[in-house]
Amino acid sequence: MPTSNSHSLPSLTALRAFDSCARSLSMTAAAESLHVTHGAVSRQIRQLEEQLDTRLFDRKGRGLSLTDAGLRLARTTREVFDQLEQTCDQVRRDAKGAPFVLACSGSFLARWFIPRLDQLQQECPELELHLTATDESDNMRAGVDAALRFAAPPWPKEQKVIELAPERIGPVLKPQLLPETSPTPDWLLSQPLLETLSRRQAWPEWCEAHQLDHSRLRMRQSFEHLNYMLEGALAGLGVAIAPEYLVEEDLRSGRLVAPWGFVETEARLGLWLPDTEISPRAQQLADWLKTALNQ
Structure with a gap:
């Protein structure tokens, strides 16, 4: 079975950083929402692009725009994280007897x-x-x-x-x-x-x-x-x-x-x-x- 990084899922941290950037089209805004530094978000995005072997964003000055590959990934990460948040919220409420x-x-x-x-x-x-x-x-x-x-x-x-x-x-x-x-x-x-x-x-x-x-x-x-x-x-x-x-x-x-x-x-x-x-x-x-x- 393949074991190289090219066949493994990216880290949740990297996908979270990408999702936040894709929503705001700003690494600064993503860093603020995730409570990390701008550099940390930039590293996660760079590592994700290297692992997927494709660009996810076009850099235009200080702004960002999604590439076709980025748009495709953004649609999926948005759905997955939204569902994950809802499920975690339900589990939390169930545990509290809400x-x-x-x-x-x-x-x-x-x-x-x-x-x-x-x-x-x-x-x-x-x-x-x-x-x-x-x-x-x-x-x-x-x-x-x-x-x-x-x-x-x-x-x-x-x-x-x-x-x-x-x-x-x-x-x-x-x-x-x-x-x-x-x-x-x-x-x-x-x-x-x-x-x-x-x-x-x-x-x-x-x-x-x-x-x-x-x-x-x-x-x-x-x-x-x-x-x-x-x-x-x-x-x-x-x-x-x-x-x-x-x-x-x-x-x-x-x-x-x-x-x-x-x-x-x-x-x-x-x-x-x-x-x-x-x-x-x-x-x-x-x-x-x-x-x-x-x-």
Whole structure:
């Protein structure tokens, strides 16, 4: 087996110095962030370039720019160090018995999770959660153990996604807005409709399932958050389209009705983890969510 340095991995110290330089494009800034001298960073970069037998940076006066090889390596080191930091943070919190941090949209948190939080605490008393509301696009930030997202496969290879349930969407409205006779889906073509900016494909997807021309729909109002859209529907502003999970209580109480039911989309609600490992607490939460979502 080869034993020469040309076939071995560079040192973690050298890769860390490279990653810091690649992020800042400055050896001075990298040295400050790593709490070492400028000379120490320069030596690590030089040794790394010698070991890889290629230049990673172009030196332009006091500035740096990445070569093609440097760009390629930087993409990998950034992902690896980000994942390593997240994993170490999780291990540290687990060792301290810190709460399991779960991120999800404010709409899902308010309309689905909080009403069932007492049930979770009774059935999994040892699982201490810290819930945080974030936009779905930003809910895997550092310090988060898992995130709930609606998304369509395929899933990213660098993360583990535990599929929980399919997304089912449908039009909902105040019962007072319905005509006396049961309307067919094409009645919606003459009605003011509500949508969310993050899920503008919801109406076209539902229309396709019912053979309706979605280009004839009349949008009255767009909302940034799904919860705001549903409040608009409850206020009688028009017909909203929403995931079934988020309107169950409103349908049960009669505040909203869903005359045409719900259709399944390609999206799935998943529990997203920072890396490919599933911790015991993440698995316990996923098992509970699967059961609760399908009750």
